[in-house]
Amino acid sequence: MRTTLQEIQDGESFDIVVVGAGGAGMSAALFGALQGAKVLLLEKTEYVGGTTAFSAGTTWIPNSHHAAEIGVHDDSLAKVGGYLDLAVGERSSAELRRVFLENGPKAVKAIETGTSVRYRARPLHPDYISDLEGSTLRGRALEPLPFDGRLLGERFRLVRPPIPEFTVLGGMMIDRDDVNHLLKLTRSFASFRHAVKLLSRHALDRLRHPRGTRLVMGNALIASLLHSLDARDVPVLTECRLDRLQRGAAGIEALDVSQKGVKRRIVVKGGVILASGGFNRHPERRRALLPGSDPQWCPGAPGHTGQAHDVAEAVGAHYGKPGLSHAFWAPVSIRKRGDGSVAAFPHFILDRGKPGMITVNREGRRFLNESTSYHLFGLGMQEAGVAPAYLVTDAEGLRKYGLGMVRPGGKGLKPFLADGYLVAGSTLAELAGRLGIDAAGLQDSVRRINEYARSGVDLDYRRGTTDYQRVNGDAAQQPNPNLGPIGTAPFYAVRLYPGDIGAATGFATDTDARVLDGDAAPIDGLYAVGNDMHSIMGGTYPGPGITLGPGLTFAYLAAQHAVARARAPQSRDAKSAVA
Template sequence: MIETDVVVIGSGAAGLTAAITARQLGLEVLVVEKTGLFGGTTAYSGGAPWIPCNHVMKQIGLDDSRAAAETYLRAVLGEAFDEDLVSSYLDNAAAMLAFMERHSDVRFKPFPLPDYESDLPGAARCRSLLTPEFDGRLLGERLADLRMPLPQLMLFGSMQVEGADIHPMRHALKSWAGFRHTAKVMRRFVVDKVRHGRGTRLVNGNALAARLFYSAIRAGVTLWKNTPALELIVEEGAVRGVLVQRDFHRIAIQARRGVLLATGGYGANDKMRARYIPFAEHHHSLQPEGNVGDGIHLGLTAGAVHDLAHAGDCIWTPVSLLRKPDGSVVKYPHIFIDRAMPGCIAVDPQGRRFVNEGTSYQTFVRTMHERGFTKVHLIANRDFVRRYGLGLARPHPFNPQPFVDAGYLVEAATLAELAQKIAVDALQLETTVQRFNEAARRGEDPEFGKGVDAHSKFRGDQTHQPNPGVAPVGVGPYYAVALYPGDLSTVGGLDTNGRAQVLNAQRQPIPGLYAAGLDMNSMMRGRYPGGGSSIGPAMTFGYIAARHIAQGRARVEQKRLAEVA
């Protein structure tokens, strides 16, 4: 049997934050990762934790208060507000951020994104932070062990692009600043491709995963890949370790202080999705292949609770699908890049608008669920596609025709023809566009308020006036892309308390067992206050778990010394 202080199962933001924290507090830590790649769902994400009262916002002259953050969370969560979890989060989130910046290579930069429910009391800006780009070359050979982003979110196979790149790249042939920025990014990529066979400029969630992975290595955390956890070792009701499989051998690991479940939810588990997700047969997940609910299953064997009322909670996003000739399917998440821009509309199966297209991805799909829609369409004209792109179809100078030929985009000369091709009522679609265009010419959207609320206004094209989110659809030819309900991750994990301790059916902590990230039943309970409302709590409760484990060690040492005395 192998012994260590802490075993962390999973290597996303929650697991690696906990591992780094525990190691910095003097504990011996082993991270076991089921797949051959570290980073989990975090590596696919935007890498923006939602952290109230963070010190980073002060860099751009903004401030926040705990009272405002609590007021906002009470308004967003309503009856789902959990005093213990929320208080623990608000007491520790900013401290976690400061700790990680002091004791690791994790860094964040300010981003004045408004909270997603920006009209509610207590809403603020810059609670969502961005991860600065990371030089993947620092990882050396270990770069190959880091999960890459989804290929469909990169250019030329491995060129990563962050939000700050989009505007200058769109204007690469229109302004000197745009050309200079694009040339710099392209030059770096070409050199990387020649020397390393791939891009090494890491951004967004891949940069966060890389910074955590790099910090864990430097801190002396032991990291095992291709090591699935088979079962928890439970003695007298307490979790004492975990049985894993490594190099075809079953190895028992004794965890002297605790085991943290951070395996990343169950998005890749078809059976669990069929049980918990609305309209599961029409629903598409973007989670990595290893996220099959291992942490949830392990916890249940030790007496944990998987709350059926929240088991199906997810971070929703509309998804478009490209079906390739080999039968594989490419899933593209329409987070905000296209649908928030001026000049497009989303229509339901009757050809009517049904939502503010610039709303959060969570609200967009939740509205689809509430209305019973399993497929809607995003519609724009050729000028829009050339300027902003549409899903997988990139802006000019890329050509959208291959996506039309593949059936991903529907093209038509007139709205009537488009309506026939996407099977909606032609008169209704024409009426919808006409009504939208009349107000859009004035920069208005009286029906859904796109570009009026702080969030959708921020997400729009800031060079377009008077409303960054609204412009007429314009003349043909027209394009449509089908959008389906999807998710970026599940968040309905095991019930815990504010110390990240996993609870049993009697609401008592199971000794030695913790959960964070997607294995923990989210304190947000399926709501989504702002960008990074999963990553922020994941890192914070990973940090809380590690500190609680370390404090437990201190209490044990104090007791031992007292007995000796």
């Protein structure tokens, strides 16, 4: 298996070259290899996985064969299409959405056939705008099955490690099922047995590996993709960058790449598939498209610098029209690690929407529904001009649900208090003083939320009024699973900032994922998938996995089109002209 550019001949020809080894790029490479194409996969960083490796790996594919496995038989193209029409509207192409919905189930079936990639549907995982007609509680959100990293051998080191704050005991990955078992291990024999199995496996792993090899969520997806690519001898070159694309009469004919001082020109017969992760860390684009957003607030992987976008624009690639937002968002809390790096911890569902939690501004006032989706929460922070916001709870809330990087249980608080990540006060007034916010406002906000907790009705922001919100609350809290009292001293808070978790704006494409130029004409042989492709969701966030779902589907379509192009006579003529 070739792993360095030195092993690639100058002028060597490939059917497909994929730029970027995140979830979408690796899927595109695998789809090409499954069709017998000669594929080369390039990754600029030292790891494969991109932001997918940091994520839950959830993939939104309505009407897949996995939906029936959990008893969902009433979904349909018309139902989900109507839902997207309401959620997205004219912010994106209805035709692109239709192609996604029709081909998503085919992509899932194709990638699971003869590869190591496996999905399952969550029994309960609602669409995010669950009050819209056509939404569902289950069946559309797929998650990768756990994967044994030991199957990769030495290649395990290539998989981008998860965010450290999402692991326990020095590198043990856990998913939402594991969390539930660990929280109940002293109250349930089944949970105790599950926890013992996890801990025993991790103890053995640490004798041989720098971290746990039981991989879940996005790490499991990336590892299974890498295992499948290795089985087909697809060269995966890390620390290798795209320098130039050559466009001729027949479209993209070649590309210049470099790795540690080695340079090669690669001839491409079918096409180049861009999957470099989006523009988010490109300095100029970030300033233009995400003004006021500090790069340290971004919890994504470091590779999405937009450098490949500059190369693509040089041959005519063009961004799509802006939708609701240029990026997808989540509230994050910030803490400096011991090695000097900065951790941006996304607050998805584990704390802010739970009972006994409120989020306030500098006046101590609530300004949004804390239980809404993380994307709408991030947009709400920006619309209100609030950064930071303050996520506040009491001793009971901290014990039950944790607070950001502080885990449930209420123990081990000293280092978080010492560095200021966690702020505490024996009274609400003392907490407000230490945060530098208005004490009277905070006290009044807590008084109001305590009244709402008793009645079950949030008169200010209607918290707990949708299925999505209630599912992410605490069913034990009645009458509203999202509303609970705040009153047990001491009181705690962390600061929240709007963090961009992925690009919504990217290159405009047609239904085969071919990149369009400024005249809306396709650039033959150039494709964009994942966050390099302009989002079909128009900057909205209708459900869990709405980046990975289209990423998988359009990777499937791009690979099909590129393989067909590679096998067409005109592609062979183009190769001869370049050679």
